Amino acid sequence: MAQEATGPAATGPGAAADGQSPPGVLVSIGALLLGMLLAALDQTIVATALPTIVSDLGGLDHLSWVVTAYLLAATAATPLWGKLGDQYGRKKLFQLAIAIFLAGSVLCGVAQDMPQLIGFRTLQGLGGGGLMVLSMAIVGDLVPPRERGRYQGLFGAVFGATSVLGPLLGGVFTEHLSWRWVFYVNVPLGAVALVVIAAALHIPTRPARHVIDYLGTFLIAAVAACLVLAASLGGTTWAWGSPQIIGLAVLAVLLGAWFVRVERRAAEPVLPLRLFRVHTFTLSAVISFIIGFAMFGAMTYLPTFLQVVRGITPTLSGVHMLPMVAGVLIASTVSGQLITRTGHWKVFPVAGTGITAAGLLLLHRLRQDTGDLEMSLYFFTFGVGLGLVIQVLVLVVQNAVPYEDLGVATSGATFFRSIGASFGVAVFGTIFTSRLDA
Numbered sequence: 001m002a003q004e005a006t007g008p009a010a011t012g013p014g015a016a017a018d019g020q021s022p023p024g025v026l027v028s029i030g031a032l033l034l035g036m037l038l039a040a041l042d043q044t045i046v047a048t049a050l051p052t053i054v055s056d057l058g059g060l061d062h063l064s065w066v067v068t069a070y071l072l073a074a075t076a077a078t079p080l081w082g083k084l085g086d087q088y089g090r091k092k093l094f095q096l097a098i099a100i101f102l103a104g105s106v107l108c109g110v111a112q113d114m115p116q117l118i119g120f121r122t123l124q125g126l127g128g129g130g131l132m133v134l135s136m137a138i139v140g141d142l143v144p145p146r147e148r149g150r151y152q153g154l155f156g157a158v159f160g161a162t163s164v165l166g167p168l169l170g171g172v173f174t175e176h177l178s179w180r181w182v183f184y185v186n187v188p189l190g191a192v193a194l195v196v197i198a199a200a201l202h203i204p205t206r207p208a209r210h211v212i213d214y215l216g217t218f219l220i221a222a223v224a225a226c227l228v229l230a231a232s233l234g235g236t237t238w239a240w241g242s243p244q245i246i247g248l249a250v251l252a253v254l255l256g257a258w259f260v261r262v263e264r265r266a267a268e269p270v271l272p273l274r275l276f277r278v279h280t281f282t283l284s285a286v287i288s289f290i291i292g293f294a295m296f297g298a299m300t301y302l303p304t305f306l307q308v309v310r311g312i313t314p315t316l317s318g319v320h321m322l323p324m325v326a327g328v329l330i331a332s333t334v335s336g337q338l339i340t341r342t343g344h345w346k347v348f349p350v351a352g353t354g355i356t357a358a359g360l361l362l363l364h365r366l367r368q369d370t371g372d373l374e375m376s377l378y379f380f381t382f383g384v385g386l387g388l389v390i391q392v393l394v395l396v397v398q399n400a401v402p403y404e405d406l407g408v409a410t411s412g413a414t415f416f417r418s419i420g421a422s423f424g425v426a427v428f429g430t431i432f433t434s435r436l437d438a
Helices: 022-041 045-057 060-088 090-109 114-142 145-176 186-200 214-233 243-265 273-277 279-308 314-320 322-342 347-363 372-398 403-435
Strands: none
Touching (some): 045 060, 060 214, 090 114, 114 372, 114 403, 145 322, 214 243, 273 279, 279 314, 279 372, 279 403, 314 322, 322 347, 347 372
């Protein structure tokens, strides 16, 4: 595994060389960061508002689906967004993803009952999956490989920060305005991103006829749906050993085997199996799953721990999470700058994974009487580990594959992180529930 932040992608139309001026690149990157902000924020901002939503709309039995529907739709749509971006160009698709996301946000805000809200969250998730993948892939269109570390570090900072700031903002909106503003806040931000992308983003397109892999797309979405549903509903709605969960697991394996068979014969596969012959891609997929597992598992239940065990308000629980935000921001920004200056990246995912593991061990020591300073140091350590590894994985994947596979490689890393996140939330939830009385 090479340590240089270069690779086959260096020979593709990398970007700033395509006529986009540096100021134009910076403006476009800003709009892409806004898109990432919207998608990442919506994975966590709703959690704090859920009790209020249930008290207003009813439907306590369907509570988990408000989160699961978004995560399921975003995960299932991820590979398709990546492949279509490679085939037809990413600018128009990114604008479409923003439009779908904003339409879903407005509809969520006006929902009158829980089934409506769940349906609209699914629509929102379809757009959110596109925002997440395309925003990172477009960086590969705009910036040469050697410079990508600087910008991918910013995306890592935004992604990590919103995962913690989401519960804080959700608490503020719910306490001082209305839970509906959790969704309405997306509209002005998305509108700004839409205008800036239309005016400032210029990506050269290469017109050509393509074949869409409909069956492969359906199968990978079905596999993702089975895995996310099993992880989200196991141990909560149904027991882990129940026929429903076992059935979902078996169905995922069967559909996965069918998917592999279809992709071997497809003219333009939605997730080319040849990518798994690239050692860097395969390793990044595995680490993405592990980091998604740790990151979302911990971040979903730490605010709950603070509110239930420590007895503080939702807003204040977000404030207590700020050291983690600081760790993510500092580590991701600094690592991106160092990769750009030196060209070496291998040390960062190795160190980041180790520090993340150490952070989890420290979080294991949390008790009801743990001091604020000690708790802040634990949170900061965990954040530093995440910041070192989150976006470096996307960077090395993009630089390890040919330019024509830029989108599917980016979506592949994101896809495995989303699956890991689903399992992380499920497993941590089971542990949290079983240990809550103690």
